[in-house]
Each structure stands twice: as C-alpha cells, then as structure tokens.
Amino acid sequence: MSDTHDTGTFDADVAVIGLGAVGSSAAWRLAARGVDVLGFEQFEPGHDWGGSTGKTRLFRVACLEHPGLTPVARRARELWRELEASAGQPLFFETGGLIVGQPDSRIITGTIAAAEANGLRVERLEADEIASRFPAHARMNPGDVGLWDPEAGLLRPEAAIVAAVDAARGAGARVLTGTRVTAIEPDADGVTIRTDAAEYRVRHVAVTSGPWIGRFVPDLPLTPHRVVMTWFRARDGHDANVDVLPVFIRTVPGHDTWIWGHGAMPDQGFDAKVGPEFDGPFTPGDPDAIDRVVHPGETDGIRDLVAATFPDLDPEPSAVTTCIMTHTPDGLFVVGATEHPRVVVGGGCSGHSFKHASALGELVAQSVVGETAFTDASFMDPLRFSAAG
Numbered sequence: 001m002s003d004t005h006d007t008g009t010f011d012a013d014v015a016v017i018g019l020g021a022v023g024s025s026a027a028w029r030l031a032a033r034g035v036d037v038l039g040f041e042q043f044e045p046g047h048d049w050g051g052s053t054g055k056t057r058l059f060r061v062a063c064l065e066h067p068g069l070t071p072v073a074r075r076a077r078e079l080w081r082e083l084e085a086s087a088g089q090p091l092f093f094e095t096g097g098l099i100v101g102q103p104d105s106r107i108i109t110g111t112i113a114a115a116e117a118n119g120l121r122v123e124r125l126e127a128d129e130i131a132s133r134f135p136a137h138a139r140m141n142p143g144d145v146g147l148w149d150p151e152a153g154l155l156r157p158e159a160a161i162v163a164a165v166d167a168a169r170g171a172g173a174r175v176l177t178g179t180r181v182t183a184i185e186p187d188a189d190g191v192t193i194r195t196d197a198a199e200y201r202v203r204h205v206a207v208t209s210g211p212w213i214g215r216f217v218p219d220l221p222l223t224p225h226r227v228v229m230t231w232f233r234a235r236d237g238h239d240a241n242v243d244v245l246p247v248f249i250r251t252v253p254g255h256d257t258w259i260w261g262h263g264a265m266p267d268q269g270f271d272a273k274v275g276p277e278f279d280g281p282f283t284p285g286d287p288d289a290i291d292r293v294v295h296p297g298e299t300d301g302i303r304d305l306v307a308a309t310f311p312d313l314d315p316e317p318s319a320v321t322t323c324i325m326t327h328t329p330d331g332l333f334v335v336g337a338t339e340h341p342r343v344v345v346g347g348g349c350s351g352h353s354f355k356h357a358s359a360l361g362e363l364v365a366q367s368v369v370g371e372t373a374f375t376d377a378s379f380m381d382p383l384r385f386s387a388a389g
C-alpha cells in the first residue's frame, strides 16, 4: 500500500465493503497485518440473506474447477483451523469426499488433474469397491468410477463468518454492522465511502459484497441468481448420517447430470443435503429482490434425482431455503485489483468459493497492501474479462 499522493485525513487505511465469506476474512487478514480497517456489513454477520447461508459448504482440496485452487484450499484450511481455535468451536469437519462419474466426465478428469498437479492422495475406486465401501452410493451408471479424497469435508459458513468478523475485531478492525454502503467514489488520492448516514474517506477499498459487487464494480461480468437448497431425511430404519454418506459429487443413475451433497450431522442440527449441478444459463436476479419463497414444484427435479440415486433417503425434502449464487463467465472467482488502483475486489463465487473464502480474504489483503500473493492467483484476475486484461 504505497501512498505518495496522500492529502488530508483518512478515516481508515482500508474499507471492506461486505462482511460475508470473503469480506470477513479480508478484514481479518488485513487487520492481522496491522492495517487500519473499517468494515461495513449491511446486515449482521452470519445472516441468511446473501451467498453464504445454508448451514454447510463442501470443502475439497482436489478442486476439479482449476488445479490452481488446491494451494488456495490448503491455505484456506489452515486459516479455518486458526479461526476454529480462536472461536473455540468446530467450523470444519474432515469427512473425506467421494466423486463418482464416468472416467471422461469433468468431475473425474478435473479432480484427477488437480490431484496430479498438486501431488494429492486421491484414491481411484472401481464400481465394486464404491459399492462395498460406500453402500449408500451403490446405485451407479454402468462404467462409473470413483475417486476418494480423504481431505474433503464440511464447513459451517454462518459460524465461520461470525468467527472471522470476531477475529478481525480482535486484531483491531472497526466493524459497522447494519450499515449499507450506498456508493464508493475512488479518485487519485483515496476513496470516499458513502452510507445513508455518513461519509468516510479511506486510502483503499476492498469490495467483497458478494451478489452485490455489481453495484460498485459494474464492469465485471457477474450474474447473481437465485438457487434453492434442499435437505433430506433417512427413511425409517435407514441411516444417512455423514459417516455413511460423506461429502460427495456424483452422477445420477439414468440421468446426464450430477449432484453434490453430504449426510446428516444431527449434533450440528442438519439433515442430509443434496443439490443439483448448476450449469446455467442463469437468470440474473436483483439481489435485493430475490424471491425467498420456495414454490410448489420447485423441488420436483432434485426430488427425482435423489429418488434415482439414494434408496436410503426419503426424496421429499425435509427443509428448503433460498440462497444467491454469483457466476462469472468462466466459473472462476474475481480476486485482485480492478482497473482503479485503489479498488480491489474479492468475489464471483460461481458456486464453489466458500471453501476458499478465508484464503481469498488473504489474497484480497495481499493485493491491497501490495504483498506478493501466497500463490499464483492470476487465473482469478478480475481484469481477465476486460479489454486490458
């Protein structure tokens, strides 16, 4: 963070706009570096109104979306563990994870590519081994194979965000909750941050407002869209806890699609969760006007996929909720400097960023202070979508 043109007085070195998954960690990692941080959150940390609600998120280090994400996931795990220690409560459960699909499917080839590029201990399983080790997954398509990732697991998103905000505060950050930023105005010397009630002057701004990033950085090609999440209970006399149904991504017998999910953890208060592949095209939604009601018929599709795959699960959802996902055109995040040198962005979740969020917060912090990134993050460069990129 070099400031050869500073004039006047600043309210903080850095404003972080949006303390969700990425922003809470960005505030923490900045404050941990001794940076004077002012964080803004329009709701309360851990709320259920953005992209991070729903009790659980899958964690994997063999990231089929891009081999370069493995070092990000590893750093993220270190930071989640650090947050667990400071929060004094579990945030991450290492369950292991099973990928099941055709040998040439993206979920198999992408996972193998990440494992090979990063020397991961991912075990290949034939169909009979899958059926004997994981009877809950015994229904497969002919020719399906499996990959067992022992480092996969589950995160608790709401608690993790609260823990990161607490850690940020503990490291000296000032946090304004229930405070909606209405505008950011960067210029050569700093950035003016406006809320309904006040105006702040900061040297730099990190825009981590998730589905709302487009309000502040409209040139980024981000598509926020509504998704429905569904939970399922075991049929009477059957078991669908996470020890028999660890984290999974898998194809569906008789269908050309895949699903993801995990088993129940009664002590953590959730049933088994199963969701569909989100492959677009996506209908863009105004994050402030997303329909929060799950309407009759909306869960018929996932019900049929669950019925086709898991005989132990009652395919009628036991619980439903909505959430907002924000896709980029290439399904990878936007993390780093924008065209304005005082504006750094961290977001573009594309449905798989929570696991990385603590480390994405670190990358945001490193970008703001001008530190060398802990890993090559060029594939997440926000400028890749612009003419200059």
Ligand SMILES: Cc1cc2nc3c(=O)[nH]c(=O)nc-3n(C[C@H](O)[C@H](O)[C@H](O)COP(=O)(O)OP(=O)(O)OC[C@H]3O[C@@H](n4cnc5c(N)ncnc54)[C@H](O)[C@@H]3O)c2cc1C
Binding pocket: 017, 018, 019, 020, 021, 022, 023, 040, 041, 042, 043, 050, 051, 052, 053, 054, 056, 057, 058, 059, 179, 180, 181, 182, 208, 209, 210, 211, 212, 227, 228, 229, 323, 324, 325, 346, 347, 348, 349, 350, 351, 352, 353, 354, 355, 356, 357
């Ligand atoms: C259904 C679903 C399933 C998913 N499954 C997985 C998974 O299994 N594994 C995985 O790794 N990822 C998963 N993801 C993705 C992951 O959950 C999201 O990518 C991630 O939580 C988004 O974090 P974020 O920080 O970008 O946004 P958010 O967490 O939404 O944070 C943005 C914050 O900014 C605040 N804000 C916005 N505007 C303003 C403003 N003007 N002023 C002040 N504050 C503001 C918001 O209130 C919010 O708190 C899933 C996503 C969805 C929707």
